[in-house]
Amino acid sequence: MKFHKSAALGTLATAVLGSGLAMAPTATAAEAGTAPACVKRDVIKHEKYVKVTNNCGQTMHLKVVINGGPDFRCYTYQPGYEWDGNWRVGSYGKVVTC
Numbered sequence: 001m002k003f004h005k006s007a008a009l010g011t012l013a014t015a016v017l018g019s020g021l022a023m024a025p026t027a028t029a030a031e032a033g034t035a036p037a038c039v040k041r042d043v044i045k046h047e048k049y050v051k052v053t054n055n056c057g058q059t060m061h062l063k064v065v066i067n068g069g070p071d072f073r074c075y076t077y078q079p080g081y082e083w084d085g086n087w088r089v090g091s092y093g094k095v096v097t098c
Contacts, residue, residue, distance in 0.1 A: 035062050035095040043092045051084035065093035074098035
């Protein structure tokens with residue numbers, strides 16, 4: 001899993017702590033709604049890869065839902081930040097707010 005600032009704002013590798021990205025408290029499925037369209041999702045299903053970019057202009061709390069496998073953690077994305085990762089079991093479901 002990698003966190004970094006979007007290429008649109010200049011490539012900058014960042015660490016989770018002190019980078020503007022942090023883990024947020026997880027929400028139950030009932031609390032989570034599908035992330036808005038300003039959250040970009042790049043998915044390569046056969047490689048089990050996803051990249052999520054916050055293009056919303058405001059801080060977003062997001063997580064990737066994996067159907068038939070464990071979901072990713074809820075993360076806080078500052079505007080312009082992106083995260084990418086791979087999963088092993090299941091298939092991509094969606095990105096939700098949390």
